[in-house]
Structures are given as C-alpha cells and as structure tokens.
Amino acid sequence: MTPDSLATDDVEHLYWSIRRIRRVEEEIARLYPTDVIRSPVHLSIGQEAISVGVIDALADDDVIACSYRSHAAYLAKGGSLKAMMAEMYGKDTGCCRGKGGSMHLISTDAGVLGSSAVVGTHIPMAAGYALAFKLQDKERVGGVRVAAVFFGDGATEEGVFSETINFAALHVLPVLFVCENNGYAIHTPLAKRWATGELVERVKTYGIPAHHVADGDIFRIRALTAEAVASMRRGGGPFFIECLTYRWREHVGPAEDFAAGYRGREEMLPWVLSDQVPRLGAMLDAGTRERIDREIEREITEAVHFAEESPFPEIKELLTHVHAI
Amino acid sequence: MSTLSNSARLLSYVDALREGAAQEMDRDQSVFVFGLDVDDHKAIQGSTRGLLDRFGPERVFSTPLSEDAMTGVAIGAAMAGMRPIHVHIRMDFLMLCMNQLVNIAAKVHSMYGGNVRVPLVVRSMIGKSWGQGAQHSQALYSMFMHVPGLKVVAPSNAFDAKGCLIAAIRDDNPVIFVEHRLLYPLEALVPKELFVVGPGKARVCAHGDDITVVAISNMVTECLHARELLSETGIMTEVIDPVWLVPLDIETILQSARRTGRLLVVDNAWTSCGASAEIVAQVAEQAGPGAGIEVRRIGFAATTCPPSPALEAAFYPNPLTIATTIHQMVRPSAAPWYFEPERVRLACITSFRGPF
Numbered sequence: 001m002t003p004d005s006l007a008t009d010d011v012e013h014l015y016w017s018i019r020r021i022r023r024v025e026e027e028i029a030r031l032y033p034t035d036v037i038r039s040p041v042h043l044s045i046g047q048e049a050i051s052v053g054v055i056d057a058l059a060d061d062d063v064i065a066c067s068y069r070s071h072a073a074y075l076a077k078g079g080s081l082k083a084m085m086a087e088m089y090g091k092d093t094g095c096c097r098g099k100g101g102s103m104h105l106i107s108t109d110a111g112v113l114g115s116s117a118v119v120g121t122h123i124p125m126a127a128g129y130a131l132a133f134k135l136q137d138k139e140r141v142g143g144v145r146v147a148a149v150f151f152g153d154g155a156t157e158e159g160v161f162s163e164t165i166n167f168a169a170l171h172v173l174p175v176l177f178v179c180e181n182n183g184y185a186i187h188t189p190l191a192k193r194w195a196t197g198e199l200v201e202r203v204k205t206y207g208i209p210a211h212h213v214a215d216g217d218i219f220r221i222r223a224l225t226a227e228a229v230a231s232m233r234r235g236g237g238p239f240f241i242e243c244l245t246y247r248w249r250e251h252v253g254p255a256e257d258f259a260a261g262y263r264g265r266e267e268m269l270p271w272v273l274s275d276q277v278p279r280l281g282a283m284l285d286a287g288t289r290e291r292i293d294r295e296i297e298r299e300i301t302e303a304v305h306f307a308e309e310s311p312f313p314e315i316k317e318l319l320t321h322v323h324a325i
Numbered sequence: 326m327s328t329l330s331n332s333a334r335l336l337s338y339v340d341a342l343r344e345g346a347a348q349e350m351d352r353d354q355s356v357f358v359f360g361l362d363v364d365d366h367k368a369i370q371g372s373t374r375g376l377l378d379r380f381g382p383e384r385v386f387s388t389p390l391s392e393d394a395m396t397g398v399a400i401g402a403a404m405a406g407m408r409p410i411h412v413h414i415r416m417d418f419l420m421l422c423m424n425q426l427v428n429i430a431a432k433v434h435s436m437y438g439g440n441v442r443v444p445l446v447v448r449s450m451i452g453k454s455w456g457q458g459a460q461h462s463q464a465l466y467s468m469f470m471h472v473p474g475l476k477v478v479a480p481s482n483a484f485d486a487k488g489c490l491i492a493a494i495r496d497d498n499p500v501i502f503v504e505h506r507l508l509y510p511l512e513a514l515v516p517k518e519l520f521v522v523g524p525g526k527a528r529v530c531a532h533g534d535d536i537t538v539v540a541i542s543n544m545v546t547e548c549l550h551a552r553e554l555l556s557e558t559g560i561m562t563e564v565i566d567p568v569w570l571v572p573l574d575i576e577t578i579l580q581s582a583r584r585t586g587r588l589l590v591v592d593n594a595w596t597s598c599g600a601s602a603e604i605v606a607q608v609a610e611q612a613g614p615g616a617g618i619e620v621r622r623i624g625f626a627a628t629t630c631p632p633s634p635a636l637e638a639a640f641y642p643n644p645l646t647i648a649t650t651i652h653q654m655v656r657p658s659a660a661p662w663y664f665e666p667e668r669v670r671l672a673c674i675t676s677f678r679g680p681f
Binding site: 147 | 398400404424428436437442443473
C-alpha cells in the first residue's frame with residue numbers, strides 16, 4: 001500500500017524516524033559488549049514500522065504506553081534520544097534519572113507513559129489514561145485525546161489483556177490496542193501458546209473494530225491508526241490492530257540468536273525483503289536520504305557522548321522518590 | 326480525639342467514610358469512586374450510599390470482576406491526574422491486584438525518576454465472625470507494608486476513618502486503606518467539616534505506666550476492653566493505635582515502651598512477618614540491648630480461619646486472651662488472674678450478624 005496523496009515531507013519524516021530508531025539500536029548493540037550499558041536491552045530491530053506507522057497518525061498530546069521493548073515507540077513519539085541514552089548508561093541525566101533503565105523509558109513531555117517490564121501491566125494503565133481523558137476532555141477543542149498501547153503477542157495471553165479490552169469496550173474508551181505479533185514469547189512460539197491463531201476474531205467478540213496487518217506495511221498501519229484516531233476523537237470507542245512482525249535479534253541482548261536452534265534464519269528472510277527502512281529510503285532522492293542519514297549519525301554520536309559525559313546520580317538519590325512529596 | 330471542633334457529633338465509622346468521600350468529591354472534581362457494587366442497593370455496607378445520586382455514574386461506577394485490570398486502570402487514571410478510590414468488599418480480593426499494586430503503583434514514582442505520581446486510594450474491608458472463613462477474613466496489610474512506595478492505613482474509629490480517608494485521597498501516593506467490618510457501626514465524635522489525620526502519627530488511645538500495648542485496626546477496640554477488664558487488678562495499660570502502618574510512627578511507640586519496659590503488639594492478622602514483627606523489630610533495634618524492654622506479640626492463630634463458631638472463637642485474640650497476656654507480662658510471678666465470666670462475656674460480645 002502506497003498512498004497516492006502522500007507528501008514528500010511525510011515520507012521524509014517517516015524515513016527519518018524509522019532509520020533513526022534502527023541506527024540507534026544498532027549503535028546500542030555495538031556498544032553493548034563494552035558494558036557501558038548495564039541494563040537488559042530488548043531491541044526493536046525489525047519491528048520499528050509498527051511504532052513509526054502508528055505514532056505518525058497520533059497527535060503530540062496523545063499518549064502511548066509500551067512494554068520493555070519500547071525504544072522504538074519512545075523515539076517515534078518524540079522522547080529525547082539523549083535522555084534515553086543517558087538512562088541506558090544509568091546516568092543522572094537519563095529520562096528516569098538512572099532509576100528506570102532500558103525497560104522503563106518515560107517522557108511526560110512527549111506523551112510516552114512509562115514502559116513496563118512485567119508483561120501486560122501497561123495495558124490497563126493506558127485504559128486508565130483513556131478514562132481520565134474521557135472525563136477531562138469533554139470541552140476540549142479538537143476532541144478527546146487518545147491512548148495507544150503497544151504490546152507483544154505474549155501479552156494477549158495475560159488475563160489483564162482481555163479484562164482491559166472488555167472494560168474499554170464497555171466504557172467506550174479512546175484506546176488504540178496495537179499487538180506487535182512477532183511470533184515468540186521469549187523463545188516459545190505461538191504454536192505452543194495459542195489454541196487458535198484467530199486473535200482478531202477473539203477481540204471482535206467484544207464488539208470493537210479489529211484489524212490484521214500481515215505484511216508490516218507502514219502505510220497500512222498508519223492509515224488504520226488514522227481511521228481509529230478520527231473515530232475516537234469524536235467519542236468512538238477502542239480499536240484493535242494486530243501487526244505481524246519479526247524480531248531480528250535475540251529476546252534480550254544485542255545479538256542474533258539463530259544458532260540457538262529454536263528458530264531458523266529462513267523465518268527472517270521475508271521480513272528482511274520487506275524491511276520498511278530501505279523501502280522508505282528508496283522513496284526519497286539520494287541527496288535527501290544521505291542528508292537525513294548524516295543528521296541521524298551526528299545526533300547519535302552526540303547522544304552517546306552526552307551519556308558518557310553525564311554524571312552518575314549521587315548516592316543520596318538512592319532514597320529519593322520512594323514516596324511522592 | 327485531640328482535634329475536635331465544635332461541629333463534631335456522633336457518627337458511625339461507615340457514615341464517616343461516606344461523608345469523607347462525598348466531601349472530597351465535592352471539593353475536587355478529579356476524585357471518583359469505583360469497584361464492584363459501589364453503586365448498588367447495598368453500597369458496600371453503606372459506605373458509598375448516596376454517592377451515585379449525588380455525583381452521577383461517571384464518578385461512581387461498578388466494574389467487571391477484573392481486579393487486575395481495574396487496578397491498572399486506577400493507576401493509569403491517577404497518573405493522568407485523577408484521584409481514584411478503588412473499593413474492594415474484601416481484602417482477600419486484593420491478591421488479584423498484587424501485580425499492579427506491587428509492580429506498578431508502588432514503583433512508578435521511583436522508577437520513572439519522579440516523573441509521575443499515583444494518587445490512588447485502595448479501600449478494602451476485613452471480615453470477621455459469622456463464619457467469614459478462610460477467604461473473607463484475611464488482614465493482609467503486612468504484604469503491602471513490605472513494599473517501598475505504598476502507604477498503608479488501618480483506622481480504628483470513625484474520627485480517624487474520615488480524617489485518614491481524606492488524607493489518603495489527597496496523598497500523591499498509592500494508599501492501601503484497610504477497614505474492619507466490625508468497626509462500621511461504631512460511633513465517635515466526628516467533625517462535620519473536612520479534616521485530615523495525616524500519615525505517620527500514632528494515637529495514644531489510653532494512658533498507662535505498666536505496659537505498652539500496640540493495637541491494630543479492630544484490635545484497638547479489643548485491647549480497650551482488655552484494659553477495662555484489667556482495671557480491677559490495678560494494672561495500667563497504655564494502648565497505642567499506630568493508625569498509619571506506613572509510614573509508621575515508631576517514635577511514639579518507642580517512647581512509651583521505654584517508659585513502661587513492656588511492649589505487647591496485638592495484631593488483627595497473623596504474626597509471622599507481620600506488622601507486629603516489624604513493630605517489635607524496630608523497637609528492639611532502636612531501643613538497643615540495654616533498654617530491657619520485654620516484647621510479645623499476639624495475633625491470628627497460625628492457621629487458616631475456620632468458619633465454625635467453636636474454632637473461630639479461638640482463632641482471634643479477644644479481650645480475655647489479651648488481658649491474660651498483659652497480666653502475665655506485668656505480673657509474671659503472680660497466679661493467673663481470674664476474670665469474672667460475665668464481665669468477660671460482655672467484653673467479648675460481637676454485635677455483628679450476617680449474612681455479611
């Protein structure tokens with residue numbers, strides 16, 4: 001799917017966003033063996049199109065909630081790269097002041113709710129925001145704000161997923177549920193976890209629109225999100241999108257893991273061929289693409305430098321923020 | 326009660342809860358009340374009665390039986406600027422909320438570096454008598470005391486019920502608010518206006534020089550009965566209600582225990598790893614080995630709560646077992662004190678009738 005009416009600026013922005021995420025994570029993977037990042041990293045490499053496609057259709061003051069695999073969504077929504085990198089390094093300038101780490105990124109400015117490492121816990125949190133928005137935004141020009149929540153296929157097995165879908169449907173909450181189905185919960189494939197693969201059909205029984213995107217097409221994801229958001233702004237209820245995708249690296253850590261034996265490299269091949277990063281890049285002229293690439297490399301270099309140069313938190317920070325005061 | 330105003334009048338614990346919530350909802354549009362059956366004809370034993378009519382279904386609503394997700398919704402709404410009061414008819418059901426309360430509510434202010442707050446009140450009731458049995462009787466607050474980031478309060482009278490509820494609603498942290506069912510009908514003088522009984526201040530309910538008894542929740546009532554039983558012996562019991570278990574006012578307890586030289590903690594829960602263990606440990610650590618404070622704990626029998634009245638009566642501390650323990654501690658070499666049976670019977674009467 002390639003929209004006819006897409007402006008060059010839109011493609012530039014999408015390419016910048018997705019390429020930037022890819023390169024940031026490749027840089028994290030490159031740095032990781034040096035132990036400057038002592039935090040479990042769950043890389044999004046291969047899955048970025050979902051975050052970028054969805055978030056491109058959201059407004060700045062909409063919010064997103066994410067799992068521990070949240071680098072892509074955090075960056076796509078506008079979270080500071082410097083603050084993220086410093087958080088990886090455990091520095092005081094990190095987005096959580098060194099108290100969150102890779103799995104708990106947050107940006108209240110950019111509308112990134114804190115990401116969570118216990119699978120599925122952030123799903124009802126997003127519905128709670130949506131409930132608050134519904135109460136707070138009655139007179140708001142432009143309509144109610146929206147909460148989008150990203151989670152993996154494994155999270156749909158948690159009771160809280162079904163509980164939240166039911167509640168959001170019942171209360172007509174502006175929540176966009178986005179399942180990033182990469183086929184594995186850590187190393188366990190869907191075949192060992194799901195009685196049937198019909199997730200979208202299951203969700204539809206709650207009476208909400210539910211769509212399946214099988215090919216990772218960023219424009220389709222973006223268009224579905226735009227449709228969902230337009231409806232929710234006017235008081236429409238929740239919306240569900242399942243996007244098939246593929247995790248190119250190991251569950252946690254910087255490396256590939258095809259030698260481990262639980263999956264074969266041939267599974268990845270179609271996803272490499274349909275990779276949205278070069279696809280978007282090819283839609284731009286070479287000069288534009290190279291300019292964007294250079295900007296990204298410069299920003300990453302600066303962010304890594306910022307993280308390296310930033311101080312660690314002082315010891316007295318250990319016992320601050322236990323309670324809000 | 327130390328801060329009575331002219332407006333104070335007798336009010337039951339349950340009405341104090343309802344009044345506190347209603348006045349805060351009037352004052353602050355961000356406060357809402359939800360949980361299974363908060364809007365039905367029974368209104369959580371009356372504690373939410375009238376709120377639906379007054380504030381409407383957007384601010385007072387029942388929920389699906391989805392405690393895990395509903396707690397997550399409450400946390401999200403709180404992070405987004407609302408002040409939810411999430412109500413559970415029994416504390417036992419909080420086990421279904423543990424993931425969200427322990428892994429999210431307790432932690433997000435800290436793990437997100439102070440970027441978010443969770444002004445959430447989780448109300449839950451402890452049951453007793455009329456065969457509440459294994460899963461309608463548990464007082465599990467010590468599980469929450471263990472986790473940094475949560476506050477825990479267990480008011481024992483109507484004055485504190487209102488003042489603590491208002492304090493909990495206004496607190497920017499998640500507060501586990503524990504209500505004993507048997508306290509609901511008990512009356513105290515409660516001011517009409519808004520007031521707070523803030524975190525971290527214990528209440529000395531009765532003064533005495535012979536022994537310090539720390540009593541939690543409904544055990545305050547039981548210990549005051551025990552104190553009354555003992556009055557004929559001349560033993561003067563100091564009864565302290567911590568009110569807030571987190572943050573805990575250990576200083577008030579410590580000062581009293583230093584003076585009396587004896588500390589008995591009577592918990593409305595099991596003693597193992599419980600609030601009583603924490604209080605005794607803190608006193609022992611802070612008083613030091615030279616203080617010579619004798620310590621004891623009593624609480625639920627170390628078993629599952631039985632519904633049979635014959636067994637249930639032996640499961641809980643009661644005024645007689647408390648008074649006997651106090652007597653043993655204060656006069657260890659004296660013969661066991663004989664308490665006149667009719668007085669004991671009157672002290673142990675439980676007015677609660679079921680089914681709930």
